[in-house]
Amino acid sequence: MMGPRQVAQGALFYEFSIEDHVPPDHLLRAMDRFVDLVDMRSYLTPFYSSTGRPSVDPELMIRMLIVGYAFGIRSERRLCEEVHLNLAYRWFCRLDLTDPVPDHSTFSKNRHGRFRDSDLFRHLFESVVARCIAEGLVGGKTFASDASLIRADANKQYAAARADWDPDRINVQAAPRAVREYLDVLDDAAFGAASEVAPKFTSFADPASQWTGARKGPAFFAYSDNYLIDTEHGVILDVEATRSIRTAEVGATRTMIERTGDRFGLTPERLAADTAYGSGEMLGWLTERQIEPHIPVIDKSERQDGTFSNAEFRYHPERDEYTCPGGKALKKYWRQMKKPREGVSKDGFKRYYARQQDCRACLLKERCTPNQPARKIARHVHEAARDFARTIATTDAYADASRRRKKVEMLFALLKRILRLDRLRLRGPNGAKDEFLLAATAQNLRKLAKLVRGKLAPA
Numbered sequence: 001m002m003g004p005r006q007v008a009q010g011a012l013f014y015e016f017s018i019e020d021h022v023p024p025d026h027l028l029r030a031m032d033r034f035v036d037l038v039d040m041r042s043y044l045t046p047f048y049s050s051t052g053r054p055s056v057d058p059e060l061m062i063r064m065l066i067v068g069y070a071f072g073i074r075s076e077r078r079l080c081e082e083v084h085l086n087l088a089y090r091w092f093c094r095l096d097l098t099d100p101v102p103d104h105s106t107f108s109k110n111r112h113g114r115f116r117d118s119d120l121f122r123h124l125f126e127s128v129v130a131r132c133i134a135e136g137l138v139g140g141k142t143f144a145s146d147a148s149l150i151r152a153d154a155n156k157q158y159a160a161a162r163a164d165w166d167p168d169r170i171n172v173q174a175a176p177r178a179v180r181e182y183l184d185v186l187d188d189a190a191f192g193a194a195s196e197v198a199p200k201f202t203s204f205a206d207p208a209s210q211w212t213g214a215r216k217g218p219a220f221f222a223y224s225d226n227y228l229i230d231t232e233h234g235v236i237l238d239v240e241a242t243r244s245i246r247t248a249e250v251g252a253t254r255t256m257i258e259r260t261g262d263r264f265g266l267t268p269e270r271l272a273a274d275t276a277y278g279s280g281e282m283l284g285w286l287t288e289r290q291i292e293p294h295i296p297v298i299d300k301s302e303r304q305d306g307t308f309s310n311a312e313f314r315y316h317p318e319r320d321e322y323t324c325p326g327g328k329a330l331k332k333y334w335r336q337m338k339k340p341r342e343g344v345s346k347d348g349f350k351r352y353y354a355r356q357q358d359c360r361a362c363l364l365k366e367r368c369t370p371n372q373p374a375r376k377i378a379r380h381v382h383e384a385a386r387d388f389a390r391t392i393a394t395t396d397a398y399a400d401a402s403r404r405r406k407k408v409e410m411l412f413a414l415l416k417r418i419l420r421l422d423r424l425r426l427r428g429p430n431g432a433k434d435e436f437l438l439a440a441t442a443q444n445l446r447k448l449a450k451l452v453r454g455k456l457a458p459a
Helices: 027-032 039-048 058-070 076-087 085-090 105-117 120-134 177-184 248-266 280-288 356-360 383-392 396-417 428-452
Strands: 142-151 157-163 201-203 211-212 219-231 235-243 271-273 293-296 315-316 322-324 349-353 376-380
Touching: 027 058, 027 085, 027 428, 039 058, 039 105, 039 120, 058 076, 058 085, 058 105, 058 428, 076 085, 076 280, 105 428, 120 235, 120 248, 120 428, 142 396, 177 428, 201 211, 201 428, 211 356, 219 293, 219 396, 219 428, 235 248, 235 428, 248 280, 271 396, 280 293, 280 383, 293 383, 376 383, 396 428
Parallel strands: 142 271, 271 293
Antiparallel strands: 142 219, 157 201, 211 219, 219 235, 315 322, 349 376
């Protein structure tokens, strides 16, 4: 039998509770346990005026931003619409049915003002990391680091070649916010001073972004999102925004390790990373801090023509010289220097040379240096650390660390495919930093929520 036609009828009174309409297993219910914003008001108090009209509750804006980054709602205008319509979002943001949702313009004013001045998003991120540590999700033994390219909100059609871009000619007062931020970080190792190599193009809209063709396809403007994670459960311990060049990314890893030690007293026993982090300087820096580098060594000494490689020459540290397979010595200097010299080149290598008369009379010359009158060996100033990393690469612990390192790549996949942070909405170094911090905060909160619900098995 066909049922009666449903006709909407207004009631005089309603008994309605949002609490009853949010499912017990909803992700936001699990996340809400770990969002502790009690101290946010006191943290932000110095950045608010003691007079004037009352502002929108900062805790409400923070909760709305967490919802947006946790569920891939990138537009603030759309976020306000979704919070207005979705009961679970209203419940998480502590809004009743009749409570108004803030206008989307409120977020922009606070982002570029007191939130950025107070470094609120860094404070929020670190409070969530502290909660992860308190819940026992951080082992503190094996860390992993990696970087991922995130497209900037910039287009090649609104860019110029580096030769046509002169920062000294910019009118700072009339320049957009992203350009002013670019001028402020010209001496920052993560941005302007990251490399002496000038980019091919510079964006007028976001000059701090890097023109890159690293994906082997069409080039684009991008920032690098750098993660330092604990591999026990894949918790993000620190995040840093840099230009998309290797020197800046490696420097960001050092910054994140030091900051994690200062903030939380955590220093790893080992660090896992890919070959991009296997430079002699990085390996030496880790070894000095007694951190095992589970990292492939950048090594270009292996020869492909069948001649002797550097590994077949024996180094004598007490004499600071090499011995070749034929038993002859290779030294930095074959004459006595009046003034002692370290012999280190600008690229960080010492070079050791054999004597031409020794090589000329050697029966192994064709297998050693057939095209040069004498053989030479380049040794990095951190060659001991490079040898240490090569030794580690032969162990089972290295294989385990390499397997665990994939967790950081999984986090970047989640960031781009689920949270939809494959392109930035905010411009400038500060905009990239804010978006990366909020996204990492959302990822850690989702991780906590899933562990509580028992859907994520321990590593």
